[in-house]
């Protein structure tokens with residue numbers, strides 16, 4: 556059986572970048588930058604004032620001159636004033652271009668006006684409330700590099716650098732197909748032996764959170780003819796990714812692998828030494844990546860976070876494929892008795908500078924409640940046991956993972972963690 560590292564490496568090796576497209580600033584939010592952003596001008600573009608106040612020259616500061624002749628007013632956006640002579644001051648509004656010769660600004664509330672004379676009880680140091688041209692960045696400075704997932708602040712930064720639009724990676728196109736005779740869409744009544752489809756909605760959400768355009772094909776019955784037609788349709792759609800749920804285990808009606816083989820897909824791996832999600836399958840069909848995720852809902856989520864999401868990150872130009880785990884301190888004991896590498900759900904809180912992880916005790920790989928409660932996966936080697944206070948690596952929830960919420964993200968709807976050790 557493949558190790559997790561081997562499986563991830565195989566996914567990385569088979570994944571190709573998606574081409575860039577041009578997005579306006581607003582649609583670029585959450586997309587992955589596919590160009591360098593280089594400052595088109597200095598910021599600030601001119602020496603300016605951080606306060607509404609009065610200008611001071613170096614000569615007046617050096618001479619300790621507390622009374623100055625008022626020479627006029629400058630508004631933000633106004634024309635550049637002539638050089639400021641010693642002994643004179645200009646009233647300047649925040650953002651107004653400072654005249655040459657002005658080296659400090661005293662706020663309006665710290666000075667008094669009498670007729671045409673300004674009195675300054677306490678002179679500031681040179682540089683006070685002055686924003687120097689280019690002090691944030693100089694024209695030509697590289698500000699953002701390709702591969703960055705754009706935040707609102709990034710979009711603001713790019714606009715401050717003069718960019719009306721940004722090249723971003725194209726969204727990978729994905730087809731989603733859920734298998735199972737027993738699976739019915741939520742909203743329909745549950746018949747005998749039926750279960751509501753939770754993998755479809757989870758995967759559709761996870762795919763789009765990870766930046767993909769998803770076409771959800773719904774549920775297909777465990778019959779070869781239906782499975783073949785549905786998978787063929789998915790593979791022949793103009794997509795980079797096909798994600799399947801269920802039907803990859805050892806059951807009598809697990810048809811995904813034989814159908815993929817019959818259609819000519821190359822099975823890269825089937826079964827990985829991880830817990831949960833051991834039966835996970837990865838195949839390629841031309842340039843289409845195919846993930847067959849085990850039907851158990853937690854297996855679906857874990858396999859998505861640890862194998863599918865890395866492929867989506869690479870397709871959109873993000874690296875590394877899987878961000879490194881961080882170290883957390885255990886708040887309770889946890890063990891992985893089995894031989895496989897375990898991704899164990901935990902809640903995480905920042906306490907006195909350390910991330911403290913409370914291991915959950917899920918009922919199994921069908922425990923969707925534990926999964927939604929979790930904020931991290933503890934990475935536990937096979938045959939390991941840990942005590943409170945031990946340090947273990949963990950993959951933290953991010954907006955791209957399927958997990959509950961960001962650590963410390965505030966109270967969720969789930970008050971009492973199911974099976975919590977505490």
Ligand code: AMP
Nearest residue numbers: 735751752753754755801802849850851
């Ligand atoms: P399978 O991998 O097809 O053998 O399914 C494993 C388990 O996951 C079974 O208990 C299924 O009923 C359950 N399951 C499969 N697909 C779904 C789904 N879309 N939503 C919820 N549970 C599912």
Ligand code: MG
Nearest residue numbers: 735801802850
């Ligand atoms: Mg099934």
